[in-house]
Amino acid sequence: MFPSKNWQTMMPWWLVLVLTVLSASVANAQPSEAQADAPARLAVQTPFEIVPREDRLTYYPCMACHQVMEVNYQERDLAQTPHLKEQPHGEGRFWCLTCHDPEDRNSLRTLKGERVGFSETHLVCEQCHSHRGQDWFHGAHGKRVDNWQGQRAIYTCTECHDPHNPVIPPGPPDPPPPTRIGFPPPQDHGIKHAPIWETVLSNSHR
Ligand code: HEC
Numbered sequence: 001m002f003p004s005k006n007w008q009t010m011m012p013w014w015l016v017l018v019l020t021v022l023s024a025s026v027a028n029a030q031p032s033e034a035q036a037d038a039p040a041r042l043a044v045q046t047p048f049e050i051v052p053r054e055d056r057l058t059y060y061p062c063m064a065c066h067q068v069m070e071v072n073y074q075e076r077d078l079a080q081t082p083h084l085k086e087q088p089h090g091e092g093r094f095w096c097l098t099c100h101d102p103e104d105r106n107s108l109r110t111l112k113g114e115r116v117g118f119s120e121t122h123l124v125c126e127q128c129h130s131h132r133g134q135d136w137f138h139g140a141h142g143k144r145v146d147n148w149q150g151q152r153a154i155y156t157c158t159e160c161h162d163p164h165n166p167v168i169p170p171g172p173p174d175p176p177p178p179t180r181i182g183f184p185p186p187q188d189h190g191i192k193h194a195p196i197w198e199t200v201l202s203n204s205h206r
């Protein structure tokens with residue numbers, strides 16, 4: 001029982017307590033709702049830009065010639081073609097028009113016949129190379145060339161792979177690293193020396 005005299009002073013205290021409890025539960029509810037949303041938000045596609053390819057092609061725009069040529073769906077010898085005439089990719093299991101749109105030569109096409117721009121070659125490649133396509137999408141394959149934070153810019157598949165001969169040939173090895181300070185510089189008397197680590201290893205066994 002509170003003395004009636006004290007009610008006016010006690011009321012705010014009660015209100016404060018009730019409001020504090022309420023606001024605390026509201027404040028607690030907000031982050032947990034946000035946490036529940038988090039997986040859904042992460043699943044939204046990562047936006048990125050692709051470095052465009054059209055201006056890198058020698059024969060683009062293709063329709064400059066192809067619009068006056070009748071489409072020929074026949075697999076044939078392309079000896080008369082001014083550009084690429086054959087392609088080893090897939091070892092004869094598909095033809096040019098598997099990837100190139102027959103009607104609109106300025107575009108590529110998917111196996112379902114959807115038109116795809118020359119800067120979206122991944123939509124063509126990942127139909128058959130889905131694992132690499134997935135790795136590329138998430139950044140584990142390929143190369144990011146801009147923006148370490150925020151929207152990333154990446155290379156599409158054909159920046160590195162020739163679509164007609166896609167295996168990347170092995171490159172020359174890097175030159176050896178310079179000799180460490182304190183070691184004598186390597187001397188070449190026309191004799192082939194063993195690499196320095198082999199000398200160190202054989203000395204350590206004496
Ligand atoms: C200078 C003219 C010219 C340009 C530009 C050109 N082509 Fe061709 N293309 C030809 C000719 C000619 C043929 C061969 C037709 C034949 O032998 O029946 C050909 C054949 C082809 C074929 C073989 C299959 C078919 O339908 O005949 C493909 C695929 C092709 N071109 C794609 C392209 C693409 C993609 C571009 C643009 C990046 C391009 N061409 C630009 C002249 C051109």
Ligand code: HEC
Nearest residue numbers: 053057058059060083084085086087095096099121158163
């Ligand atoms: C596996 C799919 C695929 C096949 C099959 C294919 N191409 Fe292509 N082709 C591409 C892609 C992707 C590009 C774009 C290359 C780039 O971005 O550098 C391209 C580019 C070209 C270009 C433009 C090259 C330039 O620098 O201007 C020509 C011409 C061409 N292809 C002709 C052909 C011909 C002819 C055939 C059949 C003998 C063929 N392609 C088969 C996917 C393919």
Ligand code: HEC
Nearest residue numbers: 090091093094121124125127128129157158161163166167
């Ligand atoms: C229609 C299906 C198809 C499409 C589209 C396609 N590929 Fe291929 N790719 C193949 C096949 C089939 C092989 C050959 C595998 C073999 O010979 O063992 C191959 C081989 C390769 C290889 C060599 C892999 C290896 O293990 O030797 C690379 C790299 C490659 N493709 C990249 C690409 C790129 C980049 C594109 C897009 C421009 C593309 N592919 C589009 C079917 C496809």
Ligand code: HEC
Nearest residue numbers: 122125126129132133136141142143155156157159160168
């Ligand atoms: C930044 C350059 C780059 C980009 C972009 C890129 N690749 Fe690759 N890719 C490589 C290199 C390098 C290798 C390894 C070659 C090797 O080990 O012989 C490779 C390997 C591969 C292989 C296996 C080849 C083999 O011999 O086993 C496939 C298939 C492939 N890439 C497909 C793709 C596809 C599809 C895309 C686009 C979605 C793509 N790559 C984008 C550079 C790239």
